[in-house]
Amino acid sequence: MPENVVDGSVARRSREDGMAAAWGCLWGIGLTVGFYALLPYFNRYWPQADRYFTAHWVEYATCGLFFVGIATLGAKAWRLPAERQALAAGLLDGLETNPEAGPVDTVQRLGAHLRLVARRSQNTHLVQRLTDICNYVRGRRSADGLEGHLGYLAESASGRLHDGYALIRTITWAIPILGFLGTVIGITLSIANITPDQLESSLGEVTAGLAVAFDTTALSLALSMVLVFSTFLVERQEQGVLDAVEDFALDRLVGLFPAADKRPxxxxxxxxxxxxxxxxxxxxxxxxxxxxxxxxxxxxxxxxRWSGTLSRQQQSLDDALQAGLTHALTDHAQQLTAVRGEFLQAFERAAGTLADKMELSVASLAEQQQAGIVQLHETWQTLRSEWAETSHRHAEQLGQFALTATDAVQSWQGQLREATAAMTDQLAALKEQGSVLLRIVEQEETLVRLEDRLAQNLEAVRVVESLEETLLNLNAAVHLLSTKTRAKAA
Known part of the structure; x- marks a missing residue:
């Protein structure tokens, strides 16, 4: 009979703990949904909320487990005020006792008193402890071994209390494991996204993987610390309630059965x-x-083991990043050296071609200048010979005229005016020829200046043509280098 009564009490408490765990899970799911529904409003005050709570599925799972644990603790903490109130209410005050009455009569009066006084406290530890004691004495029809049974009930309550926190302890253990799992996943993603050939383009994916790795760990450790301290506070309060219930039972109930001390x-x-x-x-x-x-x-x-694995993963990541960066930088240095050499060679070839063309242009210009000088000298010699011939001819004519005038002065007296006019005309012609010769000399200086300007213009034209050809060669060289660089990068 007593064993069945105790088993029924234990089963009832187990069902209540199971229902509390189930309700805690449901409330935890509701809190998780509500938290993520209100998370966009939190971003106004904490812009990094999305980074720590929505960046990866591990963060969703971590938050879900955390809220399940908090809801379970909240359900346990919700019952503590009622437990304290039942302890402070003095449930056995006013109970009439009869020292000569038997244990069964005492239990009946105690049960009737509890049903009358503690209607609202039926689910508290104190009332259930009193009910278990009444069932024990009623089943044995004796109060023998009551103190031992009280100790058994206290140990059973402590065991159930410890078992009632099994889900919370499991969640507290699982949250850091999820954080380490996120770390492993983030490091794996970072290593998988490292491409030495395209290090700059893959750097964002690498840092995103590392952010997932360390953000999940930070979130899980922070939430597990909150859950551990909350569990400690609630469990300590509930253990204090059980200790108070045990003290109440030892102080008040043992005195209700004095006959138990007088047994043989x-x-x-x-x-x-x-x-x-x-x-x-x-x-x-x-x-x-x-x-x-x-x-x-x-x-x-x-x-x-997790710490060692994390250290090894971090060392492997450091080695892989260092090797990838070294290889990528070496490849870039080699490619830059090759491109620089090719560019210098092309530039040297273009400079040589430009120098050759400049030399040819200078030689051609010198030849043309020499030819112009020769032609100008020939023109000057021709004009000089013609002027000398004209002067000699005029001198001969003047000599002949003087001889003729001397010999026939008497015959020319009548024609003196005509001769004078003729001489005047000849002098005017000579003046005109002199002015013509002066203009020829001035034109020679003008021709020299024109020749110099022509030479400068020709040289400028040659230089412009050479520069245009050089620019075309440089554009071709740059295009060739760009094509080779793109081919190597691909």
Missing amino acids: AESPLLAAQQSAAELLLRKTESLIGWQMSAWQASLEELRD
């Missing part, structure tokens, strides 16, 4: 059962302690 000595069978139960409890405690130490060692080993 225990039988050998009962002593053997108690020793076996104590041995079982010690073995169970040692087994639980061993299991907890093994679990702690496994967690430490897992943490060390």
